[in-house]
Amino acid sequence: MITGLSRKRLIECLLLVPVAVALVYCTSRFITAGCVFNGDFPLYLRQALCVWQGDAEKVLHDMQQMIDMSTYQRYSPVLYPWGGPLLLSVPLKCFGMDYQAFKITETVFFIGALAVFYLLFRQREKNGLLPLAAVILLGFNTFYLYFCNYVSCELFFLFFIAASLWGIHRCYGNGQCRSGALPLLLGVLLLFTAQIRTEGYVLFASLMVAQFRSGCRGRRLMLPYLSAALFFLCWNCCFPSGYLSHFHHLEYVTPAGIWQNMQSFFFNPGILMAFPHFSFCIAFWLFTGVGLACCIRRYPAEIAYFLPVCLLLIVWPYNEIRYWTHVFPFALLFFLKGMEWAVEYGGACWGKRAFAVVSGLLCVNMLCNVATVVKAEAPVYTSLNPDIESEDAREVFGYLNLHSSPDDVVACGESRAIYLYTGRLSCNLSGKLDDMQATADWYVEFLFRQTYLQYPHSTFRENRHRFEKVLQNNTFAVYRIVKP
Structure with a gap:
């Protein structure tokens, strides 16, 4: 006999199947041959070649010369962290300079990130609607779908952020303090994530918060840090570091730049959710603030990552919406939690219905936006940004x-x-x-x-x-x- 709980889980599983199928279809429609002749991908791919050619020191020297000779010298670090190039080196070795192979690889990591985020949120939510709504709002978001058609580190980083937080929860969630191989692997995972984008080092703050809340003490407390330190030493022996020069860009921080970043931060959720209106952005941040207060006990590691990274991006002297790829999932989670808390005060029955209606409207709006883009089939390459394989x-x-x-x-x-x-x-x-x-x-x-x-x-x-x-x-x- 099927109980009420198992019936709900069965309905959730049945809903996930069409969502997964539609997601694979949508991502495939956004992937095109070639690549836009603009951006960071050439250095990522040149570093990926270094993995097989062993000429990393030459590329480090060449890039330093190229930056020194340039009129505008802040367009790139000397080298990017090696995590992204290492991941790209696999399809590069298997398929050569095939941009579709690179994009499919990135798309697989994007779908994997959504799956891990769903598991991460579902384990701590009684209401299965919230993680499902989060996956739909992320997976069918044109902002992320367009990234499936680029060669960058953003979707790789998104996956490893989700995997790192899932690993932190497995080791130190619910009062646990594991020992053995799992914490050692966790340290390696966190350090590798930081080698994709340097914001990943903030994950060690998430680790500390999770360990503190779990009551972990003694030698078991140090296991992930020891493995991370050992992995860091081995990593630096294999790959030269050129990305640390990026920290020198902090000297360009100005009050005007911070104010501009804060304004962008305010409007970015509306842009990403296809509601770029002042009133919606106010509502988003109000509900997000409420959600943060509600999630202090349930999502301490996520909050310990989200807040410092937000502060870092507000201070960072460059205003790029692409930095939101790994921030938005948490902002969206706290927004949905805040909205859930607010509607519950309207009464148990009315509150659940209101939450379902509002979440449904947001999801429908996102799906309609994706459908419009897919149907329009706007040209990817233009005279301004041509195809590098043209x-x-x-x-x-x-x-x-x-x-x-x-x-x-x-x-x-x-x-x-x-x-x-x-x-x-x-x-x-x-x-x-x-x-x-x-x-x-x-x-x-x-x-x-x-x-x-x-x-x-x-x-x-x-x-x-x-x-x-x-x-x-x-x-x-x-x-x-x-x-x-």
């Missing part, structure tokens, strides 16, 4: 490989892509012309990018004696820089 891009790379010397320097707004595909040192040159000949031998111009990390087109037109055009197609122009 004929125009291949023509540029082929020309530089054939006509330039390995010791030549190529100026380009996407210098890391030039370095990946040609092996030539590259830098971005913009602003005033200055003594440009001493820096570069070639210049690759994006015809439709105005002055983004490059000279305006008028500079090339007015200085033909310094720029000899040797190639032009529909997207790029290549100039040989004439030496005096």
